[in-house]
Amino acid sequence: MPKYFQPEIETASREQLLEIQNRKIVEQVRHVYDHVPYYRALMQQKGVTPEDIHGVEDIHLLPFLTKADLRDSYPYGLLGADLKDCVRIHSTSGTTGKRVVAFYTKEDVDLWEDCCARAIVAAGGSDEDVCQVCYGYGLFTGGFGLHGGAHKVGCLTLPMSSGNTARQIQFMMDLHSTILCCTPSYAAYIGESLAEQGIRPEDNCLKAGIFGAEPWTEEMRRSIEQSLGIHAYDIYGLTELGGPGVAFECEAQSGMHINEDHFYAEIIDPDTGEVLPEGEKGELVFTSLDKRAFPLLRYRTRDICMLKREQCPCGRTHIKMCKPMGRSDDMLIIRGVNVFPSQIEAVLLSEGYSPNYQIVVDRVNNTDTFDVNVELTAGQFSDKVSETQAREKALEAALRTMLGIGPKVHLVTPQTIARSEGKAVRVIDRRKLHD
Ligand code: DLL
Numbered sequence: 001m002p003k004y005f006q007p008e009i010e011t012a013s014r015e016q017l018l019e020i021q022n023r024k025i026v027e028q029v030r031h032v033y034d035h036v037p038y039y040r041a042l043m044q045q046k047g048v049t050p051e052d053i054h055g056v057e058d059i060h061l062l063p064f065l066t067k068a069d070l071r072d073s074y075p076y077g078l079l080g081a082d083l084k085d086c087v088r089i090h091s092t093s094g095t096t097g098k099r100v101v102a103f104y105t106k107e108d109v110d111l112w113e114d115c116c117a118r119a120i121v122a123a124g125g126s127d128e129d130v131c132q133v134c135y136g137y138g139l140f141t142g143g144f145g146l147h148g149g150a151h152k153v154g155c156l157t158l159p160m161s162s163g164n165t166a167r168q169i170q171f172m173m174d175l176h177s178t179i180l181c182c183t184p185s186y187a188a189y190i191g192e193s194l195a196e197q198g199i200r201p202e203d204n205c206l207k208a209g210i211f212g213a214e215p216w217t218e219e220m221r222r223s224i225e226q227s228l229g230i231h232a233y234d235i236y237g238l239t240e241l242g243g244p245g246v247a248f249e250c251e252a253q254s255g256m257h258i259n260e261d262h263f264y265a266e267i268i269d270p271d272t273g274e275v276l277p278e279g280e281k282g283e284l285v286f287t288s289l290d291k292r293a294f295p296l297l298r299y300r301t302r303d304i305c306m307l308k309r310e311q312c313p314c315g316r317t318h319i320k321m322c323k324p325m326g327r328s329d330d331m332l333i334i335r336g337v338n339v340f341p342s343q344i345e346a347v348l349l350s351e352g353y354s355p356n357y358q359i360v361v362d363r364v365n366n367t368d369t370f371d372v373n374v375e376l377t378a379g380q381f382s383d384k385v386s387e388t389q390a391r392e393k394a395l396e397a398a399l400r401t402m403l404g405i406g407p408k409v410h411l412v413t414p415q416t417i418a419r420s421e422g423k424a425v426r427v428i429d430r431r432k433l434h435d
Helices: 014-035 037-046 056-061 067-072 106-122 141-153 165-174 184-196 218-228 341-350 385-403
Strands: 086-093 099-105 130-133 156-159 179-182 208-212 231-238 243-249 256-258 263-268 282-288 299-305 332-334 337-339 357-364 367-375 408-412 427-429
Touching: 014 037, 014 056, 014 282, 037 067, 056 263, 067 099, 086 106, 086 141, 086 337, 099 106, 106 141, 106 231, 106 243, 130 141, 130 165, 141 156, 141 179, 141 243, 165 184, 179 184, 184 208, 184 218, 184 367, 208 218, 218 231, 231 256, 332 357, 337 341, 341 357, 341 385, 367 385, 385 408
Parallel strands: 130 156, 130 179, 179 208, 208 231, 357 427, 367 408
Antiparallel strands: 086 099, 231 243, 243 256, 263 282, 282 299, 332 337, 357 367
């Protein structure tokens, strides 16, 4: 069974990796400067030219990119290739409802799928495996990313997409799935559903799971491993950088190797932007070294994290990131979907409601619950239950259209949501995600 998908690069020496990164960053900065006027202007404002960048040690000279830049340049402003050379988009929600649209050339898709293939092989996958992909297929990157990786590895790939748990279980049992790819919360739910049906962990053929797209704890890992009888591996990524596979866990299960030949990672102080030394906690910033259609330089992920370079028993040499420890913005991840309170507020206001609302998120039986309490004004208040229910349904539909995930809306009587003297408490997140 192969241990690595691309052994030379995954076990390259520090010097070899650095040589690759240095060569790629020089080319990438030149590419971006020549093809992305938006970023060229940022570089000019900072007084940096491509000639100033000789290797990754000069990356700190470059300006940052943020989600706000993505919003301002929507949809084509950060495009780095001719549209005729682009073969794919994927998308995710942005801060104020504008979507983030990421473009891919054929080569970009190819390198993305390589990254996912590395993750699958690291989880013990080979062409002998049946890989059940139940991340969502569509604009979300999860389904297509792991699907492409599984193809490259030569697995028999089941493109299940998310949901329809009864069918997932039927295929899993009948087709002898050996690798499961989905969000950790869905994996936990599948585990519970199996138990409810009296199917014991030893009755399925699964051996590994590749779970990511949302935070999860070591506790949750152990519980999923037990309920499914597998080894559970973490995988990290974001749409802006192509999707899953930016980093992935190996057999050591002690942090995710960043695919350093494609992504250069920095940790910064989120307040000052200062680059922090390796091992310190701060905001994760990535530069994509060779993606051409959407080539983000110094993209601030808002994920709080730590990097560590250590000898890994798996033999991979790429630096590791820990599980993300939180966010430096207010983004919530609910059932794997990114949700910003500002998006909810925008819908409420456009539908004629007051900005007095509260988002309550919890995790019950390993599934996120998502409730939005919205205060009615005196003029809107009605004591007819049917009227209120109809309004709640309409608001739920409007929120689902904006967010891609439907909350349960509760319209509450005027003056019942506690007022705060300082910052309004808009979000109550009762999930315990960090040990
Ligand atoms: O979640 C891509 C992905 C798909 C990753 C499938 C892994 C598996 P977005 O929807 O753009 O992309 O969300 C990106 O999700 O900035 C993190 O905050 C969070 N996130 C992703 N993976 C993990 C993880 C996909 N393993 C945002 N642990 C990121 C914790 C994660 N958080």
